[in-house]
Amino acid sequence: MNDRVRVEVSDGVADVRLTRGDKHNGLDRRMFEAIIDTGTKLAGDRSLRAVVLSGEGPSFCAGLDFASFMREGADFEALLAPRDDSPANFVQQAAWVWAELPVPVIAALHGYVFGGGLQMALAADLRYVAADAALSVREIEWGLVPDMSGTQTLRHLVRLDVAKELTFTGRKVSGEEAVALGLATRVEADPHAAARRVAAEIAQRSPDAIRAGKRLLNQAFTGSTDEGLRLEEQVQRTVLGRPNQLEAVAAGMSKRAPRFVDPAEG
Secondary structure, eight states: OOEEEEEEEETEEEEEOOOOGGTOOHHHHOHHHHHHHHHHHHTTTTOOOEEEESSSSSSSSSSOOOHHHHHHHHHHHHTOOEEEEEBBBBBHHHHHHHHHSSSSEEEOOOEEEHHHHHHHTSSSSEEOOOOOOEEGGGGGGTEEEEESHHHHHHHSSHHHHHHHHHHHHHHOOEEHHHHHHTTEEEOOHHHHHHHHHHHHHHTTTTTTHHHHHHHHHHHTSSSSSHHHHHHHHHHHHHTTTTHHHEEEEEEHHTTTTOOOOOOOOO
């Protein structure tokens, strides 16, 4: 825990909350650093089963805190510097770290979900959104383009013309329209509670299969059909006949709760 991000882990579920609520969780340098550090540490936790990502206060995240960067002096070369451990640069990693996490990430969205905040949400695996939330590809307001991995996630969720309209105009869409467009998974009266509920359900499944499923589906989107079919077989071979897969079958046949072990890899 720090003054930008709080993490509570229980029964294999990490509840990650942005804690700069008085600033609508605007992204200043310390927020970037805290998010990246949090995601990196969670990635190495073999006992982790799922992550819920949310924001305290009135909004999930209103995007970049330009006033803070201007006040502190923005070193744009440092912000855009490549990293040795990821294809993403520093600012991209604050969003991309959630896509790289080996377990499912569920974003709970309310209030403003603008710019960098939206790009973080798009890097999650599922997005539960309040009906009255406001989502926007906001970078055009500052004369910029999405630069926190949003182009790599947005293109898999909406049609190209929709992505262009949102990027060119920066218009705000409600939670309900976001679901209709493909930006969000579904509308929930209480997105955080819904995210926690689904994360808890995921945590009861074989961790090997969950991790393998995320890896498989993420890679299947970027390859050919032939590559996808081969990958499907390769990934299945990593779980088939392993202890957690056999335990899932035994528990199901005995109608008891499964007793899974932490995955060795993946």
